[in-house]
Amino acid sequence: MSIRVIFMGTPDFAVPSLHKLLQNDEIEVVAVVTQPDRPVGRKRVLTPTPVKAEAERQGLTVLQPERLRRPESVEALRALAPDLIVTAAYGQILPKSVLELPRFGCINIHASLLPKYRGGAPIHYALMNGDAVTGVTIMYMAEGLDTGDMISKIEVPIEDSDTQGSMFEKLSAAGAALLEDTLPKLLSGEAQAVPQNDADAVYSPNIQREQEQIDWTKPSVRSWNLVRALNPRPGAFTYWNGDVLKVWSCLKPDAAEAAPAGVTPGTVLEAGERGIAVATGDGVLRIVELQPAGKKAMSAAELIRGGQLAPGTVLG
Structure with missing residues (x-):
């Protein structure tokens, strides 16, 4: 019996992780949730997110709620009866009503070594602060901003030649590989989650x-x-x-x-x-x-x- 998974993501960063789920014979991706199409460029052409574009190429069901916490959005997810929700740079905080839906919980692929750089711009801040290393953390999602218990981590060095663009690609690939390694342990109950130390938390709000x-x-x-x-x-x-x-x-x-x-x-x-x-x-x-x-x-x-x-x- 396959595991029913809802995947939530928006930018290119999330696409390799979606691919890993699709390659797993034990998983059925029952829907992909992403941000609504937005106007892009000088001509303001309405453009789908990279995750939506890839999901449609794969023939997957795509949902694009403007606000995930609205009752109709929650009910649409409930109707899919997910066993697990996987998110990667989705762009909205999941409400408690969604967090409680899947029996295996909701996990997030976050582009930092938590609790450092919670928030929406972890790659930017790692580079701005001159860090020599960053990484990816897979964690259970909680109601707070990137506050959930950590399941697995992988470190990724930052070279002098790196930019936001190159680190985006490196961390995207690292996150997908970490997801592939973590899923069997998670689904078998072998994963050992570790609480974050809030005293060590560093935030990375969106760049102003x-x-x-x-x-x-x-x-x-x-x-x-x-x-x-x-x-x-x-x-x-x-x-x-x-x-x-x-x-x-x-x-x-x-x-x-x-x-x-x-x-x-x-x-x-x-x-x-x-x-x-x-x-x-x-x-x-x-x-x-x-x-x-x-x-x-x-x-x-x-x-x-x-x-x-x-x-x-x-x-x-």
Whole structure:
């Protein structure tokens, strides 16, 4: 007899985990729950989530409740008689009425080593804070925000070359592999869940606009971490001649490279083969890819060839 599973997820991060469920002969994915279609791009084209697109390719039933806690949404899930609910970056907190439905409980694949980075932006904060390692935790879901007992974990190193985009892919794959390893233990009753220590909890709320702006008075490494944490979405930025200038990539700061004494942080010091050097609070940050307002992303070399961002320019 197969285990009836409802899968809940929204972005690309969740798709490999859905695949793992579909590959398990003991599991029947009776429905996929994802966020409603949203307008995307300048033309605001109504677009399905990556999980919906994949579920439809697989011929699965798709549900897209605007609010999962509404009685009609709960009843639709109850009618499916799930044995287990698996979530991965779904985007809504499950109410108690849903948590109580499946006999094996509800589990979540979370992109951090809990209790560190509870919340919606764990990958962003791991990079912004310069962590050397992060990972994935599979936990039972509770009414709080990522507060449930932990079932399994896997660590994933963060390399200097990593960005939000590359870590998203690494953690997505790690989460799917961890799910594959955890499911047999969970379904057999062998899984040993461990409570989280709330005293060690660190939260990672969704990124706000003010967090995206580079503060040139801060240390170089902090701005470097911010740039890679926000690449590819939503992108770190600074101001140039009153317009937003997106900064997509920088060289890792050299601690030995200092800005001239008395130079205002944000001042362009030079523009050459090693990018656009900008003074920071403790040294120099070299920009190698950026995007002026109204233009496509380009290398620093391309912008330099246009005779722009000359030394002495102050970014804000």
